[in-house]
Amino acid sequence: xxxxxxxxxxxxxxxxxxxxxxxxxxxxxxxxxxxxxxxxxxxxxxxxxxxxxxxxxxxxxxxxxxxxxxxxxxxxxxxxxxxxxxxxxxxxxxxxxxxxxxxxxxxxxxxxxxxxxxxxxxxxxxxxxxxxxxxxxxxxxxxxxxxxxxxxxxxxxxxxxxxxxxxxxxxxxxxxxxxxxxxxxxxxxxxxxxxxxxxxxxxxxxxxxxxxxxxxxxxxxxxxxxxxxxxxxxxxxxxxxxxxxxxxxxxxxxxxxxxxxxxxxxxxxxxxxxxxxxxxxxxxxxxxxxxxxxxxxxxxxxxxxxxxxxxxxxxxxxxxxxxxxxxxxxxxxxxxxxxxxxxxxxxxxxxxxxxxxxxxxxxxxxxxxxxxxxxxxxxxxxxxxxxxxxxxxxxxxxxxxxxxxxxxxxxxxxxxxxxxxxxxxxxxxxxxxxxxx
Amino acid sequence: xxxxxxxxxxxxxxxxxxxxxxxxxxxxxxxxxxxxxxxxxxxxxxxxxxxxxxxxxxxxxxxxxxxxxxxxxxxxxxxxxxxxxxxxxxxxxxxxxxxxxxxxxxxxxxxxxxxxxxxxxxxxxxxxxxxxxxxxxxxxxxxxxxxxxxxxxxxxxxxxxxxxxxxxxxxxxxxxxxxxxxxxxxxxxxxxxxxxxxxxxxxxxxxxxxxxxxxxxxxxxxxxxxxxxxxxxxxxxxxxxxxxxxxxxxxxxxxxxxxxxxxxxxxxxxxxxxxxxxxxxxxxxxxxxxxxxxxxxxxxxxxxxxxxxxxxxxxxxxxxxxxxxxxxxxxxxxxxxxxxxxxxxxxxxxxxxxxxxxxxxxxxxxxxxxxxxxxxxxxxxxxxxxxxxxxxxxxxxxxxxxxxxxxxxxxxxxxxxxxxxxxxxxxxxxxxxxxxx
Numbered sequence: 001x002x003x004x005x006x007x008x009x010x011x012x013x014x015x016x017x018x019x020x021x022x023x024x025x026x027x028x029x030x031x032x033x034x035x036x037x038x039x040x041x042x043x044x045x046x047x048x049x050x051x052x053x054x055x056x057x058x059x060x061x062x063x064x065x066x067x068x069x070x071x072x073x074x075x076x077x078x079x080x081x082x083x084x085x086x087x088x089x090x091x092x093x094x095x096x097x098x099x100x101x102x103x104x105x106x107x108x109x110x111x112x113x114x115x116x117x118x119x120x121x122x123x124x125x126x127x128x129x130x131x132x133x134x135x136x137x138x139x140x141x142x143x144x145x146x147x148x149x150x151x152x153x154x155x156x157x158x159x160x161x162x163x164x165x166x167x168x169x170x171x172x173x174x175x176x177x178x179x180x181x182x183x184x185x186x187x188x189x190x191x192x193x194x195x196x197x198x199x200x201x202x203x204x205x206x207x208x209x210x211x212x213x214x215x216x217x218x219x220x221x222x223x224x225x226x227x228x229x230x231x232x233x234x235x236x237x238x239x240x241x242x243x244x245x246x247x248x249x250x251x252x253x254x255x256x257x258x259x260x261x262x263x264x265x266x267x268x269x270x271x272x273x274x275x276x277x278x279x280x281x282x283x284x285x286x287x288x289x290x291x292x293x294x295x296x297x298x299x300x301x302x303x304x305x306x307x308x309x310x311x312x313x314x315x316x317x318x319x320x321x322x323x324x325x326x327x328x329x330x331x332x333x334x335x336x337x338x339x340x341x342x343x344x345x346x347x348x349x350x351x352x353x354x355x356x357x358x359x360x361x362x363x364x365x366x367x368x369x370x371x372x373x374x375x376x377x378x379x380x381x382x383x384x385x386x387x388x389x390x391x392x393x394x395x396x397x398x399x400x401x402x403x404x405x406x407x408x409x410x411x412x413x414x415x416x417x418x419x420x421x422x423x424x425x426x427x428x429x430x431x432x433x434x435x436x437x
Numbered sequence: 438x439x440x441x442x443x444x445x446x447x448x449x450x451x452x453x454x455x456x457x458x459x460x461x462x463x464x465x466x467x468x469x470x471x472x473x474x475x476x477x478x479x480x481x482x483x484x485x486x487x488x489x490x491x492x493x494x495x496x497x498x499x500x501x502x503x504x505x506x507x508x509x510x511x512x513x514x515x516x517x518x519x520x521x522x523x524x525x526x527x528x529x530x531x532x533x534x535x536x537x538x539x540x541x542x543x544x545x546x547x548x549x550x551x552x553x554x555x556x557x558x559x560x561x562x563x564x565x566x567x568x569x570x571x572x573x574x575x576x577x578x579x580x581x582x583x584x585x586x587x588x589x590x591x592x593x594x595x596x597x598x599x600x601x602x603x604x605x606x607x608x609x610x611x612x613x614x615x616x617x618x619x620x621x622x623x624x625x626x627x628x629x630x631x632x633x634x635x636x637x638x639x640x641x642x643x644x645x646x647x648x649x650x651x652x653x654x655x656x657x658x659x660x661x662x663x664x665x666x667x668x669x670x671x672x673x674x675x676x677x678x679x680x681x682x683x684x685x686x687x688x689x690x691x692x693x694x695x696x697x698x699x700x701x702x703x704x705x706x707x708x709x710x711x712x713x714x715x716x717x718x719x720x721x722x723x724x725x726x727x728x729x730x731x732x733x734x735x736x737x738x739x740x741x742x743x744x745x746x747x748x749x750x751x752x753x754x755x756x757x758x759x760x761x762x763x764x765x766x767x768x769x770x771x772x773x774x775x776x777x778x779x780x781x782x783x784x785x786x787x788x789x790x791x792x793x794x795x796x797x798x799x800x801x802x803x804x805x806x807x808x809x810x811x812x813x814x815x816x817x818x819x820x821x822x823x824x825x826x827x828x829x830x831x832x833x834x835x836x837x838x839x840x841x842x843x844x845x846x847x848x849x850x851x852x853x854x855x856x857x858x859x860x861x862x863x864x865x866x867x868x869x870x871x872x873x874x
Binding site for chain 1 (some may be wrong): 477479481504506509528529531533539543557567580591728
């Protein structure tokens with residue numbers, strides 16, 4: 001893509017409500033545009049990042065055997081009445097009447113609908129366990145939407161649901177999802193900490209939030225620093241290893257505000273390991289047994305031919321929110337650097353162009369064509385600006401690798417720079433290995 | 438994927454409103470499940486097909502230089518009042534009040550919102566032309582939703598918008614999209630005929646529907662048969678060739694009901710070339726100039742420093758509807774055969790399994806592993822059923838290639854069958870070439 005062609009409307013005058021850096025950066029770099037309170041359009045640059053995050057989440061769900069389906073955004077109120085949540089949910093639920101006067105709603109979550117799909121499909125323990133997920137737009141009518149995509153009204157979420165015959169196998173499903181989440185966040189370049197959490201309107205008695213540390217976070221967190229030493233790569237995908245993983249995490253203190261008890265914290269965590277900070281919730285998992293399956297009559301036949309209410313859990317990752325969360329974690333000193341796995345482009349070519357000298361531009365186009373042939377997704381900054389303006393702009397766009405074509409590059413050697421590192425001069429043919437190493 | 442693990446709830450008792458074959462097949466093969474009137478969940482098999490269609494549509498939009506963004510589903514009523522369509526649109530628009538009492542709606546189309554994005558971003562003719570598109574859920578509150586995904590309320594659509602300085606360049610954009618549509622439908626295995634059409638609530642004076650012939654279609658069509666002889670591959674992607682393409686198509690009579698005039702038809706089309714049949718609309722394109730840009734104040738500076746209202750067109754493809762339309766076109770004599778480009782799996786392995794003999798199953802697993810290593814997306818039917826049940830089921834699932842592992846296959850030769858053709862015995866190593874040839 002040539003930058004002059006890219007639809008990238010950069011906002012210079014930030015609105016006064018853009019208070020946190022992800023909101024500011026996303027507007028300044030033309031990733032999003034607000035369409036109404038808490039509702040955004042995703043412009044090409046922002047959409048590319050979100051789609052890459054979505055794909056990482058999808059692959060890691062598939063890796064643990066979860067199957068993708070897609071439920072609609074608009075649901076009937078009926079099943080919410082069956083579960084008893086229609087009245088409980090409050091004003092955050094966007095309630096709608098259709099032209100026939102039927103009560104509908106824009107799904108804020110999908111426990112009811114997935115249970116309805118499951119109960120009409122699966123009748124025997126032989127088909128268990130099952131894990132199903134979808135990645136779909138949700139709506140929560142926040143009273144005060146703020147922080148850009150971090151707390152908006154229409155948001156993109158992956159929600160998964162597990163179905164098991166009994167508590168033991170259900171907890172194994174929970175552990176698998178726990179593992180998948182840690183893998184997912186690692187691939188996104190994030191260090192996410194699982195924390196015991198309250199279950200809120202979803203219900204149940206077992207729940208973890210996955211939180212990344214960020215000063216702008218809304219959750220206050222209390223933890224034992226040594227949790228950072230646990231390496232997810234030390235566990236393998238089988239029940240006993242995953243049980244050990246959960247035990248290892250649970251043995252270390254890590255809770256959000258709701259669960260915090262001062263004397264417990266001080267008793268369990270040595271002074272030098274105590275860490276009190278803020279974080280952003282990027283995932284939340286729940287085990288709630290038969291909370292929905294019972295009222296919704298979701299039963300399967302067990303080995304003895306008797307009916308069991310299936311044991312369910314639900315598992316959310318905020319895909320659109322992650323775009324903001326990654327910025328909060330990676331945007332420092334006015335320089336953004338996207339993790340390679342989600343960067344909008346693999347590399348950007350920045351030629352020094354002057355009115356009378358287009359030589360660098362034509363040199364850049366040759367490099368561009370060469371990289372394109374190798375299936376590298378490259379952006380060429382062909383805009384007629386001086387280099388300092390260009391570098392400032394790319395500090396916002398945040399592509400982690402730059403090829404700088406100016407006076408310093410020679411016929412054979414190209415100036416290559418990883419953001420926040422020194423540049424070096426390398427052969428064109430070595431670029432690809434730099435981008436994937 | 439092993440079929441025993443696939444979440445594929447087959448419906449045996451069809452609801453009485455499943456009158457057309459795509460609706461029936463999608464329920465019988467577990468592709469969709471109705472969640473409320475005109476609103477469906479897409480189960481894994483259905484979602485896989487729809488995602489493949491979406492990707493073909495996306496690639497062909499990118500190929501003509503259109504850029505992808507993503508607008509939200511929920512819009513503010515304000516911009517619809519600016520354009521004057523808020524009152525015009527009628528009851529098909531799903532109108533919503535949020536908790537603050539603001540008037541919102543679930544977007545049935547996006548002319549207003551894209552114009553709003555454009556007017557705040559692009560100020561000069563130098564940035565024109567532009568083509569932007571998104572693939573997003575829409576809602577139209579049909580009074581009588583029917584025919585499954587063909588006329589549902591929540592549907593998945595690609596809508597693109599072009600922005601140009603004047604009529605001439607705007608028509609060139611229209612021609613590009615026309616070309617892209619024919620390419621798209623061809624890749625989907627469909628023969629779509631462009632037909633002069635009415636513009637309806639979108640407006641403007643130039644419009645084509647793209648229609649595939651199907652007895653169950655809702656549109657009556659009148660055409661000159663020789664239109665089938667035009668080959669899109671004879672045109673190239675430049676303005677003069679595309680103008681010729683439009684001329685060639687326009688020279689032959691092809692209209693829907695709204696535009697039909699009997700004496701014109703009989704005058705222009707020779708008796709033996711007259712064709713009167715039914716079809717399904719799968720795409721619709723419009724050129725409407727400044728219909729939206731004027732009331733919404735979407736102006737750019739032209740070469741003389743004066744303000745021009747941008748000239749716009751809009752271009753829709755029904756992605757979810759295409760799943761049904763392809764079935765209507767390809768499901769014959771109780772046998773479905775997906776076009777390779779959108780088949781849910783590349784190939785299915787069907788072993789003959791009996792209680793006492795699992796040899797064919799283990800042979801099949803070896804073939805499965807071998808194909809997986811070659812990145813072939815393969816389904817293995819490991820379900821304990823007899824072969825005639827299996828074949829009946831696969832007549833519905835519709836994967837176009839089958840590997841049959843039974844008494845006839847030998848150590849070295851595998852029975853390979855393309856649906857609706859005779860089977861042959863080939864080497865395992867030759868399978869891949871059969872699937873891509």
